[in-house]
Amino acid sequence: MMNPLIRKLERFTRLSDADKRLLQQAATARIVNYDTHQDIIAEGEEPTDVNLILGGWVCRYKQLADGSRQIMSFLLPGDLCDLNIFLLRRMDHALATLTPVTVAKISRDLLQQMLNADPRLTRALWWEVLVTAAIHREWLVNIGRRTARERVAHLLCEIYFRQEAVGRVRDARCELPITQVELADALGLSAVHVNRTLRELRVAGLIDWRDKTLAIPDPAALAAVARFDPDYLHLDFEGERFDAEC
Amino acid sequence: MMNPLIRKLERFTRLSDADKRLLQQAATARIVNYDTHQDIIAEGEEPTDVNLILGGWVCRYKQLADGSRQIMSFLLPGDLCDLNIFLLRRMDHALATLTPVTVAKISRDLLQQMLNADPRLTRALWWEVLVTAAIHREWLVNIGRRTARERVAHLLCEIYFRQEAVGRVRDARCELPITQVELADALGLSAVHVNRTLRELRVAGLIDWRDKTLAIPDPAALAAVARFDPDYLHLDFEGERFDAEC
DNA sequence: CGAAAACTTGAATCAATTCAAGAGGCGTGG
DNA sequence: CCACGCCTCTTGAATTGATTCAAGTTTTCG
Numbered sequence: 221m222m223n224p225l226i227r228k229l230e231r232f233t234r235l236s237d238a239d240k241r242l243l244q245q246a247a248t249a250r251i252v253n254y255d256t257h258q259d260i261i262a263e264g265e266e267p268t269d270v271n272l273i274l275g276g277w278v279c280r281y282k283q284l285a286d287g288s289r290q291i292m293s294f295l296l297p298g299d300l301c302d303l304n305i306f307l308l309r310r311m312d313h314a315l316a317t318l319t320p321v322t323v324a325k326i327s328r329d330l331l332q333q334m335l336n337a338d339p340r341l342t343r344a345l346w347w348e349v350l351v352t353a354a355i356h357r358e359w360l361v362n363i364g365r366r367t368a369r370e371r372v373a374h375l376l377c378e379i380y381f382r383q384e385a386v387g388r389v390r391d392a393r394c395e396l397p398i399t400q401v402e403l404a405d406a407l408g409l410s411a412v413h414v415n416r417t418l419r420e421l422r423v424a425g426l427i428d429w430r431d432k433t434l435a436i437p438d439p440a441a442l443a444a445v446a447r448f449d450p451d452y453l454h455l456d457f458e459g460e461r462f463d464a465e466c
Numbered sequence: 467m468m469n470p471l472i473r474k475l476e477r478f479t480r481l482s483d484a485d486k487r488l489l490q491q492a493a494t495a496r497i498v499n500y501d502t503h504q505d506i507i508a509e510g511e512e513p514t515d516v517n518l519i520l521g522g523w524v525c526r527y528k529q530l531a532d533g534s535r536q537i538m539s540f541l542l543p544g545d546l547c548d549l550n551i552f553l554l555r556r557m558d559h560a561l562a563t564l565t566p567v568t569v570a571k572i573s574r575d576l577l578q579q580m581l582n583a584d585p586r587l588t589r590a591l592w593w594e595v596l597v598t599a600a601i602h603r604e605w606l607v608n609i610g611r612r613t614a615r616e617r618v619a620h621l622l623c624e625i626y627f628r629q630e631a632v633g634r635v636r637d638a639r640c641e642l643p644i645t646q647v648e649l650a651d652a653l654g655l656s657a658v659h660v661n662r663t664l665r666e667l668r669v670a671g672l673i674d675w676r677d678k679t680l681a682i683p684d685p686a687a688l689a690a691v692a693r694f695d696p697d698y699l700h701l702d703f704e705g706e707r708f709d710a711e712c
Numbered sequence: 713c714g715a716a717a718a719c720t721t722g723a724a725t726c727a728a729t730t731c732a733a734g735a736g737g738c739g740t741g742g
Numbered sequence: 743c744c745a746c747g748c749c750t751c752t753t754g755a756a757t758t759g760a761t762t763c764a765a766g767t768t769t770t771c772g
Contacts, residue, residue, distance in 0.1 A: 304600075359606055399718065408611060
């Protein structure tokens, strides 16, 4: 099995064979499986491992006192959760599965060793953190300033383009194995309104979402509705430049 | 002048005299002043320097096509903007001043040298990045899931507690040198509604904001209204632990 | 096959926006 | 030094986008 993290990081920087071996080893040492809708880490816990998602979808969320929750990220295979455990003692949010999920647990010490041994890996992981931050910023704009229609369309675009970048789009279709409630929790909207908005987009012929699969017949058209600009995903291979400098 | 960045980082980790000298040097090499309401960097630019704020307030924002904008962070003295310039080529957002501002420009190369020379400094800056991310996540919750009343109260609490942590609160009062429009742009609300909400909080005796100064006579009471929990600011001195490990 | 979860739709309600108009403060230039 | 224009703040009234409540349908899964 090709490690999806290696694949992702290589989009950014060249990794030596030693790097890859180290990563591959780290990613197979301790594999854990989770069912759908389970917490991987709860808010307030003190994590000791970093979770590398090998398969399935995960979300980052906070639960409020009144029962509502806000999903803050969707994490896909190859994504690394909680790099922050190095520095922040307690989780200020939770991670939960949206589908059955396989993760590799990488201990703090091991990751520390890897980072010490290899500055290139360090920077590759830093890049990962910064791209995540860029996505968070765009979500802030999305939730703060866009209409429901734009908001829904925008998030669907993001999910589509993120997957396209890692070769997970075929025939204008990608996976979307989440519920409308979860989409609503990510968008700061009610589930009912998300449902109505999806219908609008559907009857307009912009999307076709069923069987956990999202089809976007004309991505440019949906992007126009969403006023979506993929720049913030930093999908261009900026590592070329970086690599030359090191 | 005591460098506010050193002060902040020392809350997290111990810095050697050499570290401090280096930082102090970096922070005085190239000083630039800006007027109120000026862009420090525009969206799309390719920055070459990191900006260290020495005095004044700055915000991070994105402007939308329809003219509305979303402010994504408030940056105070000691805050470092754009650590991401190392890795992301183009700015996917802009930085603007909210008051007259003094900035130290630190060149990419110099910062690179500093990071190479000192892993402790690297981690201290990484911590800075992660705390920023934690604040972004909380903003997402705030904008996505809280009522206007809670939202306004929550942001005021954040601003108050952040300043308290660096000794900028006296007699339950701190600086708040921004306009209601800017507050609205940060909260994803209209300026009119922010105005009404502030009035509510004012007549309830929870806040007193005038002359660019915010007074919160009973912070616990306002925090209760906002359902504010300062954990996400990671103000506790977690560096103690970290320092022991290195 | 039956129960639970997910989706769908309508109707009533509400929170927040928009529009509009006026008051107050500030800086600049005549 | 006053007048003018601009920005900020304030408030009311009308409107709207989104929520809530409620009920029914479809899908999923054990």
